[in-house]
Structure formats: structure tokens, C-alpha cells
Amino acid sequence: MSTSDFFDNFFAADFWTAIKRRSFPTDQHSMFGDEETFKLVIERFRPSTIIEVGSWKGHSANFMADVCKRGGIQARILCIDTFLGAVEHWHLPDARPQLFRDFGRPTIFERFLGNTIARGNDGIIFPLTLDSTNAAALLTLWQVKADLIYVDAAHDAASVKADLTRFHPLLSDNGVMFGDDCQFEPLAGAVHAFAEDHNFHVFVSSRKWMLVTPGMIASLFAPSFAMRVSREGWVHP
Numbered sequence: 001m002s003t004s005d006f007f008d009n010f011f012a013a014d015f016w017t018a019i020k021r022r023s024f025p026t027d028q029h030s031m032f033g034d035e036e037t038f039k040l041v042i043e044r045f046r047p048s049t050i051i052e053v054g055s056w057k058g059h060s061a062n063f064m065a066d067v068c069k070r071g072g073i074q075a076r077i078l079c080i081d082t083f084l085g086a087v088e089h090w091h092l093p094d095a096r097p098q099l100f101r102d103f104g105r106p107t108i109f110e111r112f113l114g115n116t117i118a119r120g121n122d123g124i125i126f127p128l129t130l131d132s133t134n135a136a137a138l139l140t141l142w143q144v145k146a147d148l149i150y151v152d153a154a155h156d157a158a159s160v161k162a163d164l165t166r167f168h169p170l171l172s173d174n175g176v177m178f179g180d181d182c183q184f185e186p187l188a189g190a191v192h193a194f195a196e197d198h199n200f201h202v203f204v205s206s207r208k209w210m211l212v213t214p215g216m217i218a219s220l221f222a223p224s225f226a227m228r229v230s231r232e233g234w235v236h237p
């Protein structure tokens with residue numbers, strides 16, 4: 001089993017054709033930001049397979065797909081999400097309406113599909129509608145490897161630690177893992193603890209964190225890219 005076997009088995013050639021026979025809403029609501037970081041990482045690593053853990057309505061995935069298209073990078077982006085939202089989306093009064101619940105069930109997935117079709121990224125983006133634990137187990141069984149893994153699902157420390165632990169082994173040689181929201185101290189703490197245990201440095205750019213080795217920094221990143229080593233403790237610019 002391999003990455004291409006996985007895509008062939010779970011996403012038939014008419015996967016998007018069948019979806020596009022129906023119409024789905026577009027929805028601009030997002031937590032997406034730090035475009036420059038996404039651009040830099042994708043342009044430097046030129047990934048063939050990207051895994052995104054936590055996609056919401058698809059804005060970060062569609063941005064990554066657009067960067068790939070513009071750069072002539074032939075990538076597939078596997079978007080792992082229950083598409084049911086996380087605790088904060090249900091709990092916070094400002095976020096709750098964004099679930100657009102229908103018969104009690106959020107319609108995040110429908111909006112993810114609508115946004116992806118509207119942006120012309122069907123064929124690049126593929127949704128895997130599982131929780132991250134089951135998704136990681138499935139991808140491990142199928143021996144899927146990704147060149148880039150973006151982690152932006154549950155934000156509590158235990159879940160972040162679990163996502164890093166389960167998804168990091170799926171990185172290809174020279175692959176890189178990065179994620180969102182290191183302004184949250186518990187999340188940053190989980191990232192740093194993982195980095196310590198696995199001998200990585202954490203680099204921080206705005207809200208994004210990235211697990212890197214010193215060699216990667218020297219060879220891959222422009223000096224103009226304002227990142228800082230934050231191994232001794234989390235640092236937010």
C-alpha cells in the first residue's frame with residue numbers, strides 16, 4: 001500500500017464530478033491568516049502530498065491549492081476534519097452561528113465543498129471526513145506519506161500532542177510539519193514538548209509554528225523571513 005493506492009481507493013476518478021452535480025453554498029468565514037508563511041513553505045518544499053489536519057470551510061486548503069497552482073506544483077491536499085467543528089465553535093456565542101446547523105448538524109462540510117468548487121480546486125483537494133485519531137490510523141495502515149503536514153484541528157494541549165504524535169510519522173523524508181495558533185500557551189507548550197522529545201527546533205512566524213532542524217533553516221529560509229528559534233520557551237512576535 002502507498003499514497004497513490006490510498007487516493008485511488010478512496011477518491012475514484014469521478015469523486016468530484018459526482019459532487020459537482022449538486023450545488024453547495026460558498027462561505028467566507030474563516031480563521032485563516034499568515035498567507036506569507038504558507039507561500040514560503042509551499043514554494044520552498046514544493047510538496048506533492050499535503051495533509052491538512054483541521055480544514056473548517058476550506059480556506060487554508062484552498063489558499064495552499066492556489067499557491068501550488070501558481071507555482072506549477074502538482075499537489076494533492078488531503079483535508080482531515082470531522083466537519084463538525086471544535087468545542088470553541090459550539091461554545092463561543094460569536095462562533096456558534098458559523099456552524100449553520102441543519103437538523104442540529106453543522107453544514108461545514110457543504111460549505112467546504114462549495115468553497116472548493118468555487119475556487120476551482122476540486123481535483124486538488126480531497127476531504128477525509130474522519131476525526132484525526134481515526135484518520136491517522138487509516139493513513140498509517142495505507143502507508144500514506146506527506147511532504148507537508150499542516151496541523152490546525154483541536155487546540156487543547158492533549159489533542160495537539162496526540163495529533164503531532166500520530167501524524168509526524170507520516171512525513172516523507174525531508175517533509176515538514178507546521179501548524180497554527182502558537183499564540184495559545186498550552187498549544188505552544190505541547191509543540192515545544194514534542195520538539196524537545198524529537199530533537200527539533202520550533203520556529204515561530206506570527207501565529208504559525210514549524211518543526212525544523214538547524215540544517216533546514218540554513219538551506220531553506222530566506223533571511224528576510226522573520227522567524228526565531230524559540231526552543232527555550234515559546235515566543236510570539
Ligand SMILES: C[S@@+](CC[C@H](N)C(=O)[O-])C[C@H]1O[C@@H](n2cnc3c(N)ncnc32)[C@H](O)[C@@H]1O
Nearest residue numbers: 032054055056060081082085086131132153154
Ligand atoms: C481552526 S479550524 C481549521 C481552520 C482552517 N485550517 C482554516 O484556516 O480555514 C479547526 C477545525 O478542526 C476540526 N477538528 C477539531 N478537532 C478535530 C479532530 N479531533 N479531528 C478532526 N477534525 C477536528 C474542526 O471541525 C474545525 O473544522
